[in-house]
Amino acid sequence: MxxxxxxxxxxxxxxxxxxxxxxxxxxxxxxxxxxxxxxxxxxxxxxxxxxxxxxxxxxxxxxxxxxxxxxxxxxxxxxxxxKGYSPEEIVAMYQCREVMEGLGARLCAERCTEEQLSELQEVCDAGIHTENPEERVAINSRFHTLIAEFSGNDRVADYLADFREMVNRDMYISTSDKTRTISCDLEHQQIMEAIHERNGQLAEERMRAHVRNAFVFKKAHAELLAKQKEK
Missing domain, CATH: 1.10.10.10 (Winged helix-like DNA-binding domain superfamily/Winged helix DNA-binding domain)
Known part of the structure; x- marks a missing residue:
């Protein structure tokens, strides 16, 4: 209802x-x-x-x-x-997101130009240097969107764009947690290191781990809210 x-x-x-x-x-x-x-x-x-x-x-x-x-x-x-999502829908979304974001990172590392690489690094650095929640969400969205675009695969970019706003909703939750914020910044830096090295396999592995960590945080947050409602 x-x-x-x-x-x-x-x-x-x-x-x-x-x-x-x-x-x-x-x-x-x-x-x-x-x-x-x-x-x-x-x-x-x-x-x-x-x-x-x-x-x-x-x-x-x-x-x-x-x-x-x-x-x-x-x-x-x-x-x-x-719009609301069932637990099953959320799991399915993160499973698909992990695969597609990972592929996007791999292709980005292998295909992006030096100019694109510089733009991506600027966005990554900007995220680290802001504590404003709205700015962090916007920068995070830009970071992931650029990686998908610079992959050179339109299917990857279009697929991820379909649920970018759903991801942004989760980002607003994580920005209120300092520990997750610090971890997120570190994970972005590690992804960038792999892209700079043109190591597609490592970029994919780190991006997939980043998405899995985001899901673990979301799940833990949801469980905490459920326990609070029970009290």
Whole structure:
């Protein structure tokens, strides 16, 4: 059954001259990624429009964009809910992600140009030097996206792009854990070392280990939340 709760959306007044639908989209997307809007929560077009002081039209347009990002589910006659995933779906996603991210890292190490390598290193360094959660998530997403793009395999890049926002939701959780943040930075550096060495096998092994570690952290976090609810 869908859950309901009070929406906590940031004002869109300060985003500038973007179209209203884009502003509403960004506000809702941020709320979903950060957990302010939780999985399975039903989104009311009317209530969101009232809170953000806009008409229903930009809200509907924002819903469609969020659906393309796999962040919400739109069901005719039933409405819109924040996308949730079963434990089985999460396991399956991380299994596929490990394989595809690993392949992307291998191909990137073997194929990327020196210019691309420099850009990738800059992004890696930027992630290490910021503590802002939103910046860290954006930089992490950029790091993984670039590796996929620089693999030269469009299928890898397209496949990983399909669930990048799901990964970003998990990243917001891990940014609140200092130990995982430090480990993540170290893992990124180790991946970069392998890519610099043009060692495709090592780059793949380190990327796959990085994804497995992310899954272990997510699983432990979910188990902790479940125990807290039982108390």
């Amino acid at each position: 869908d859950k309901t709760e009070e929406y906590r959306l940031h004002s869109i007044d300060s985003i500038g001259r973007l179209p209203l639908s884009e502003q509403v989209y960004m506000s809702l997307k941020q709320a979903i990624l950060t957990g302010s809007l939780k999985p399975k929560v039903k989104l009311s077009e009317v209530r969101i429009a009232e809170q953000l002081n806009v008409s229903a039209t930009p809200v509907r347009e924002a819903f469609r964009k969020l659906a393309k990002d796999n962040l919400v589910v739109i069901k005719p006659w039933k409405g819109v809910t924040v």
